[in-house]
Amino acid sequence: MVHTTKGIVLRTVSYGETSVIALLYTELFGLQSYIVNGLRTAKKSSVKNNLFQASAILEMEVYHNELKSLQRIKGAKWHFLYQHIFFNIPKSAVALFMTELLQKVIRQPEHNPHLYSFIEDAYMQLDKADTKVTAGYPLFFALHLTSFLGFNIRDTYTSQKKILDLREGEFVKELPMHPYYIEERNSAMVSQLLKVMHPYELHNIDLPLTVRRELLEHILQFYALHIQDFGVLKSLPVLQEVLA
Known part of the structure; x- marks a missing residue:
């Protein structure tokens, strides 16, 4: 048929x-x-x-x-039909990262129209994004993709809960007994990124290069903690070089 x-x-x-x-x-x-x-x-x-x-x-x-x-x-x-992704080097690098991440996390042929809509819209919005939005796009995509995978980070950040426990996926008051966490300096950034509902809102967040790199490595560590045999992304060094 x-x-x-x-x-x-x-x-x-x-x-x-x-x-x-x-x-x-x-x-x-x-x-x-x-x-x-x-x-x-x-x-x-x-x-x-x-x-x-x-x-x-x-x-x-x-x-x-x-x-x-x-x-x-x-x-x-x-x-x-993309206007920029196939020809713009930074956008191509981000799209490559997104595509490799999807290959690692989607492993079963399950019908999920909400996930499909999110992915399709994410690529289309990347194609239209300006330079600042493109720089923060890997973080935006990686964080929001988790909400469709069943192990998303809960935005429980407060003035008392300033440490992000990556194993538990939530903000906590004290340092965990394991090494998988983000300290106060960057955890507030994650909370801000979780509140971003549309890519253009990335304009409202100051994300210096060093912070973007550190946060993305932490978020990929979060994936590795929750997905068996997640491994490493070959596209990450390329992405970091292009967006430097």
């Missing part, structure tokens, strides 16, 4: 001489792998070979069989 769904490209790998296998997060079926035949050939195909770039937002006609782990695509076209 053929279905129409939107999907966000997370990764593609070559398959055979002319085909690719693409991993997408779809609106209807969650995480899915698709084989796209003839994509790497000069012959005419129902799917253009420039569509399957990481972070691309597509509208597709797909064949879906719940008993199969590899699905097929009948046709695809742009749903949203």
Whole structure:
């Protein structure tokens, strides 16, 4: 049966001489792998070979069989054509970070339209973002993504609770007995970032380079504490270099 769904490209790998296998997060079926035949050939195909770039937002006609782990695509076209992400180096680096993070945290083909909408809007807002918003975007995305994953940080920050316990995901009064926490200087920044509901609000937060780097490393540590085999992000050094 053929279905129409939107999907966000997370990764593609070559398959055979002319085909690719693409991993997408779809609106209807969650995480899915698709084989796209003839994509790497000069012959005419129902799917253009420039569509399957990481972070691309597509509208597709797909064949879906719940008993199969590899699905097929009948046709695809742009749903949203970026104006900047594929050509602007800082935005490309942020998009690469977002895409790699999604690959690490989304592992099951579960239908979640709210998560899909958040991810799609996040890429579209990044494409429109100015320089300051782009610099803070990895923190904004990484923090707010957790609310869809079941282990988000609770914004319990007060004048008495100024330390962020990363293991518990909440602000506390005293230093924890373990090393996974953020001290007062930066924990207030996390509380401010948690209150940001739209990326343009990042203009209201002063995030120096050193603070951005420290906070992002802490937030990724938070992910590692709550997701088994989270590992490290290969895109992080590139992101830090580009946004320096």
